Amino acid sequence: MAERPLRILQVLRAPLGGLFRHVNDLTRELSARGHQIGLVVDNLVSDGLTRERLQALGGSTALGIHHFPMPRVIGPGDLTTPFAVRALADRLGAEVMHGHGAKGGVCARIARIGRKNRVALYTTHGGVLNYRPGSMQSRVFLGLEHQLLRFTDGIVFESDFARRTFIERIGQPDCEAPVIHNGLTAHEFDPIVRNPDAADFVFIGEFRGAKGIDVLMRALAPLRAPDGRPATLVAAGDGPMMGEIRQLIASLGLGDRVTLLGVAPARPTLARGRCMVVPSLAESLPYVVLEGASGGLPVISTNVGGISELFGGLSHQLVPPSNDKALGAAMQAYLDDPEPMEAQARAHVDYIKPRFSVCTMTDGIEALYHRALARRQRSIASD
Missing domain, CATH: 3.40.50.2000 (Glycogen Phosphorylase B;)
Incomplete structure (x- = not known):
């Protein structure tokens, strides 16, 4: 009844x-x-x-x-x-x-x-x-x-x-x-079709301290693809650290490698990157992780708040917060051989869909x- x-x-x-x-x-x-x-x-x-x-x-x-x-x-x-x-x-x-x-x-x-x-x-x-x-x-x-x-x-x-x-x-x-x-709604489990010119990595979030955007920039700086090409990033968001992050991008020589979109819708932004990075220092249960993972995108994330609850058996792959070396190592591993993470991302959808x-x-x-x-x-x- x-x-x-x-x-x-x-x-x-x-x-x-x-x-x-x-x-x-x-x-x-x-x-x-x-x-x-x-x-x-x-x-x-x-x-x-x-x-x-x-x-x-x-x-x-x-x-x-x-x-x-x-x-x-x-x-x-x-x-x-x-x-x-x-x-x-x-x-x-x-x-x-x-x-x-x-x-x-x-x-x-x-x-x-x-x-x-x-x-x-x-x-x-x-x-x-x-x-x-x-x-x-x-x-x-x-x-x-x-x-x-x-x-x-x-x-x-x-x-x-x-x-x-x-x-x-x-x-x-x-x-x-x-x-x-x-x-998430049903359509958010449709596979994300990445743009042909997608950057290596994508970030979506507020530009404030707790989101770790500065840690991400320092992690990105030394990264290179196997052919020697410098790694690239698309970042969407705004916030009190925007000016500081622009200065950091300039000081690290990342001006040609980082595209700042400002505030932008999540799903079209996710299509502009091959792998999502979540460098947060503090979270509860962020929607943005769900939005990336539900579309089959590989996600590299820090182990803070309830994020591990979204990863199930893959939670051991989360990286410690405030550690640009550990974050950079995970990103470099994706650049060197993306297929293992791509396969895990496809399987991860099956874990998320009935639970979230x-x-x-x-x-x-x-x-x-x-x-x-x-x-x-x-x-x-x-x-």
Whole structure:
């Protein structure tokens, strides 16, 4: 017997990055299954791309898209928005509040307080775990997390790494807290057809310290193909280190070997490289690794966060972070003899496809919603 449709509010701060990619896919799939979905987002983030992304979700948000102030850092909106979101949930008859990230998680769980027929779930997406330990923001939000755990009916961890980190820094949740990995849509498992003039390597990510783009440039500098040709790289992204990386490219003499694309769509960019490189120093469960591997592209990655969970039996091939020599050695091995990695990449798709699909992800989260509501109702009935 099919479960009944639910009225669900997804709460997040900004429609950006992997967090929004997750909410976007989840919203579309839940709506297609008959649930009524609404979004709550920050009204302080307003640009053409943000409006375009939200407008594209209009057909999947029967409960509307609602804007409230959610400052990136602690601000006045943090005192008023959670209660405004609770009032909105009352008006809409929301049964499930699902908060994403630190700010979304606070709003979703405050909206559950004092409401008998409503549950609150939370996905960290790094969130509070990303704040620098000992900082004011870290202390405030870790304290809030401890207090809000008693109003939390379920926590979704996108990786086992995120779950372990949460337990270490905040504590063992009393509620159900499964690992439900991010997933990709069906078309993303179509093979990536590389451009005839593809570079040797491709990078996609923000130009900031945690992504290791500087380590990648130093690793690339000495690399040569067997015929002596210098190795080449295509890099897509932008961020606070862009100026610094441009200077590093110049100082290493890589101007003719590195093509900087700026911000660009993932799949067409992946087709511009023969092998993907992920030199990150810190991650949770990055979509970009899935996007490359699902299309059959060889992926050279550092062993950080939950990345090893994406590689299964190939995880021993991941390289240590912040080590340009180790990263360069793995890249040189691909240049010298690409076929072993190409064969592994083709087999890797078979590992990823049943474990990391949007359908599998939504199955797990949808079932968690229903179990949380059933537990809540049993608890009320026993009072």
